[in-house]
Amino acid sequence: MTKKINLFANLKSDFASGLVVFLVALPLCLGIALASGAPLFSGIIAGIVGGIVVGYLSKSHLSVSGPAAGLTAIVLVAITDLGSFNAFLLAGLIAGGIQLLLGFIKAGSISNYFPTNVIEGMLAGIGVIIFLKQIPHAFGYDKDYEGDLAFNQPDGQNTFTELFSVLGHVQLGALLITIVSLFILIVWDKIPALKKLKLVPSALVAVFVGVLINEYFIQSGSNLAVLDNHLVKLPVPTSLEELGAIIVTPDFSAITNSKVWIVGITIAVVASIETLLCIEAADRMDEQKRYTDTNVELKAQGIGNIISSLLGGLPMTSVVVRTTANNTAGAKSKMSAIIHGVLLLISVLAIPVLLNKIPLATLAAILLLIGYKLANPSKIKHFWEKGKYQFIPFIATVIAVVFTDLLKGVALGIIISIIFIMKGNLQRAYKFRKEEYKDGDIIHIDLAQEVSFLNKAAIKQTLSSIPENSKVIINASDTVYIAHDVLDLIKEFKKIRAKDENIKVKLEGFKKAYNLIETGEEGKHVFIEHK
Known part of the structure; x- marks a missing residue:
């Protein structure tokens, strides 16, 4: 009321x-x-x-x-x-x-x-x-x-030249x-x-x-x-x-x-x-x-x-x-x-x-x-x-x-804000910890709270840079939203490339965040979606 x-x-x-x-x-x-x-x-x-x-x-x-x-x-x-x-x-x-x-x-x-x-x-x-x-x-x-x-x-003047005309x-x-x-x-x-x-x-x-x-x-x-x-x-x-x-x-x-x-x-x-x-x-x-x-x-x-x-x-x-x-x-x-x-x-x-x-x-x-x-x-x-x-x-x-008008000024500000949001998403969508990787080390990829389609390219590049015979943990425990494009990307990585290059992949937190479960032993995990 x-x-x-x-x-x-x-x-x-x-x-x-x-x-x-x-x-x-x-x-x-x-x-x-x-x-x-x-x-x-x-x-x-x-x-x-x-x-x-x-x-x-x-x-x-x-x-x-x-x-x-x-x-x-x-x-x-x-x-x-x-x-x-x-x-x-x-x-x-x-x-x-x-x-x-x-x-x-x-x-x-x-x-x-x-x-x-x-x-x-x-x-x-x-x-x-x-x-x-x-x-x-x-x-x-x-x-x-x-x-x-x-x-x-x-x-015929503008805001600044008018000031000189005042003199x-x-x-x-x-x-x-x-x-x-x-x-x-x-x-x-x-x-x-x-x-x-x-x-x-x-x-x-x-x-x-x-x-x-x-x-x-x-x-x-x-x-x-x-x-x-x-x-x-x-x-x-x-x-x-x-x-x-x-x-x-x-x-x-x-x-x-x-x-x-x-x-x-x-x-x-x-x-x-x-x-x-x-x-x-x-x-x-x-x-x-x-x-x-x-x-x-x-x-x-x-x-x-x-x-x-x-x-x-x-x-x-x-x-x-x-x-x-x-x-x-x-x-x-x-x-x-x-x-x-x-x-x-x-x-x-x-x-x-x-x-x-x-x-x-x-x-x-x-x-x-x-x-x-x-x-x-x-x-x-x-x-x-x-x-x-x-x-x-x-x-x-x-x-x-000041130099154009209210609507154009606001439009520019919003566009720049959107670019910064996109850039921020690209940077904060995941964390890839791989300091001086050595054989036997475990690579951690921690996904952020929200992972949108805007993050697909960056995550794809990260997954492609993972070396053969390595161990990877992809953690979605803190994630509340992930785009289907990114899910498909992770599925393809696990089913095809990980298998071909002997990359052991462990998924954590996906059941809670995306209604997905994992089965199998380490290195043989697969996605199973709940219907």
């Missing part, structure tokens, strides 16, 4: 963290919509639905859903290829339906096979990207949109706001009296102070003033008609278009993988070590994408940046994600003018700290100390995520 979650049990900390996530999510929703070639409000709608609907249906305590940077390229190409945003919304609807189906067939269980070091590498890589991507915004250079996590940028475009007012904001964010939680003010998170104070500083610059006519290009840009409806025009519906007449179905399937697969990766990351972050039902999560994401598409919103996933911000701000339950969605809804309807006064520099300060915490050098040291089999997949994932 599933334990019911009390959404109001930690309202103070959840409201504070929801507020922080709202501040982080707002420019990300707008930036991702802009990069996707979609209406700006489509990103906000996805953020609202991701917060309220998915937040409520999900069993994850920390995960926050919304429009994802990893889908921008797919969305941009799809809208152009399908000819209209309405047709694309139908593809989003189909994607949601497929995710719902994936949840029912329990496809979410594949997340259990993501290695921990690869998940940690993904988080560290995302942290590096967030940190590097926020440096230009911190200096007032906002040519690349907020929320872009790709190495190659739409402006010729430093906006002193933005830099000052960044410094003040960072000071508040770092100091606020270190002062005991201020730390107790759970409902007044340091991020909110930093944003408030950043707005006041910039308003002072504007009112005084200072050249330090941060102007429109460096502020949050939320569309401001001037009438009910404009507000109503925000809701765009899918073009159901495109249901017979095969391209719509291809886009829908593509979005469903990519969004589901990104969500499962983020859920695994969220569970790793959770100090209470609670685990999320990933099949329920796929169903929640599916319903969220269906509703978002019906309302004119972008497709969504569980998102690492928002989830990390949520965890860092002290979220205790999924109420935080719901609150962030409610705040998005209220703010865009009631106070868009006030939100448009927020400098991107102060939001950059918040994200700089989030990026640093994700990519903390102590994490690299931790995996280094665990040895090369843990460190190499970790650091490869970090580098690949």
Whole structure:
């Protein structure tokens, strides 16, 4: 029986963290919509639905859903290829339906096979990207949109060359706001009296102070003033008609278009993988070590994408940046994600003018700290100390995520981990003790706990190197699994080569491990399988 979650049990900390996530999510929703070639409000709608609907249906305590940077390229190409945003919304609807189906067939269980070091590498890589991507915004250079996590940028630069471009475009007012904001964010939680003010998170104070500083610059006519290009840009409806025009519906007449179905399937697969990766990351972050039902999560994401598409919103996933911000701000339950969605809804309807006064520099300060915490050098040291089999997949994932994207980075990390597992199996499947073999010595071959088909070649080579007229003991006492390929190999060795070359073979432990028994005198043992 599933334990019911009390959404109001930690309202103070959840409201504070929801507020922080709202501040982080707002420019990300707008930036991702802009990069996707979609209406700006489509990103906000996805953020609202991701917060309220998915937040409520999900069993994850920390995960926050919304429009994802990893889908921008797919969305941009799809809208152009399908000819209209309405047709694309139908593809989003189909994607949601497929995710719902994936949840029912329990496809979410594949997340259990993501290695921990690869998940940690993904988080560290995302942290590096967030940190590097926020440096230009911190200096007032906002040519690349907020929320872009790709190495190659739409402006022709990449993550690293953009840093050099900053040198010729430093906006002193933005830099000052960044410094003040960072000071508040770092100091606020270190002062005991201020730390107790759970409902007044340091991020909110930093944003408030950043707005006041910039308003002072504007009112005084200072050249330090941060102007429109460096502020949050939320569309401001001037009438009910404009507000109503925000809701765009899918073009159901495109249901017979095969391209719509291809886009829908593509979005469903990519969004589901990104969500499962983020859920695994969220569970790793959770100090209470609670685990999320990933099949329920796929169903929640599916319903969220269906509703978002019906309302004119972008497709969504569980998102690492928002989830990390949520965890860092002290979220205790999924109420935080719901609150962030409610705040998005209220703010865009009631106070868009006030939100448009927020400098991107102060939001950059918040994200700089989030990026640093994700990519903390102590994490690299931790995996280094665990040895090369843990460190190499970790650091490869970090580098690949930074230079390519999340999915490619994780794929590389998993491939390297699999190679190491295969190599480990080859090395540990058996132990061949034959130090300076002399006539009359006994050769011991001790099989490991698991011997798979991957070990066949190595065992075959070992058996072929056994000299004539020798004595061999093959021990499977500690083995719990052995592949039939390897069993056949041992049978052939014993029945044919051992007989031809006068090799005496003794088998130990095979009855216990493989339901096999041995008969005969030493040197004349044969396999007899139980029927």
